[in-house]
Amino acid sequence: MKDEMNCDRVGDKLRRGEDLRPDEQAHAEDCPACSALVDVHPHLGEPEQPSGDLDALFDATEQEIAAERGLRARLRAWPTRRKTLFVLATLAGLAVYVGVFKPRPHDPMYSSWRMFGTLALMLGFSAWAAVRGLRGPDARQNPTVAFGLGFIAVALFDALLPESPSAHAHALTPDMFVSKTVACFLYGFVMGIPVAASVALFDRRDRPLPSRMVFAAAAGGSAGLAFSYLHCGVTDHDHILLGHSLSALVLAGTVICTWLVLLRSRRRTP
């Protein structure tokens, strides 16, 4: 802490063109950042005043703020804490639903560990997204929370749909393998759209979403569906289209979050 105060004092004095006291001089010799600053500061000059009319800029900003009305503006202004609670409440509702109604308890493929494993993944991801969102106002963090919301909403929609009565487990033939896998990829790609839409809705920035994020959501959905399909013997069309969105979205979430974390860690590298 004392070091930090010394760094600040050294910086302030050099900026004002004052001489350093002996203790500050000693600190500057020990501290690599201050030492480098002492060496270079005669070349750096002084900050100049910004040109242009700041009053006009304020008026323009005030007009933009005054135009912030409507549902989208209200959603954007939601505190992150409220968004977090919303995500967690949705998750809790889904967990209760799964726990109480036990979809497909007769099918050993959908054992409780698998269902609750998926839920645990969702919970873990959403909690992580929410905690990231609470750390600060970085606009980049809000899409992460928003993605959680979209992801939960689609999964909940899927969970509440009735099962197709014609679903039966049977073996895959090579023909079915190709056609159904293509269908899975296409469907997974389409699943990226609600995810991207939810991100756009909750993102506080005005610009369109980065295409990489939309693509990652779609690719994640595609990969997830294909993966699910290859490991599942139930090939009924309705089942394929509706039954695997949960795991597909979990994978999509993982892809996007990994990408965001990598992006963030690259930015932090000195």
Next chain:
Amino acid sequence: MLAYRDGDNAALRALFSRYAGPLTRAVARMLRDEERSRDVVQQTFLQVHRARADFDRSRSFRPWLYTIGLNLARDELRRRGRRPEDALTQELASEDTGQEHAVELSENRARLEIALNQLSVEQREVVVLHWFEGLSFAEIASATGSGLSAVKVRAHRAYKKMRQLLETPGVTG
């Protein structure tokens, strides 16, 4: 900021008067484009308005504001898809504007700008915020989402490189 968060709309003008100038200056140094930097500052205050409910009273406003402003400036740099020194080099090399710039910018300032633009975006952020805007290392760490030691390492490397660039004839023009 607390007054603004609690619904006092007039507090925005006070915040703007105090912080918009330095922020414009810092963003302009990042982007090398004064007009665009004003747009970024406008967007920054719009985001402050949108995220006002998230403002944490235990933190100070300045690093929070710079966090938003720097993120928008980085987005702008990414969107341009080129390093900012390209813009400066093009400006200085241009036959139409070269003479004007020679008059407008002192030789030292031009050298300084070129040296700054030789730094990585992260190093440039630290120099701009620390030397030109007077933020402490702790505030810079908070504004950039980095650790304090990482910021000091960046400062050390950036100042060292600046010295090398500014003391070597011909390197910066």
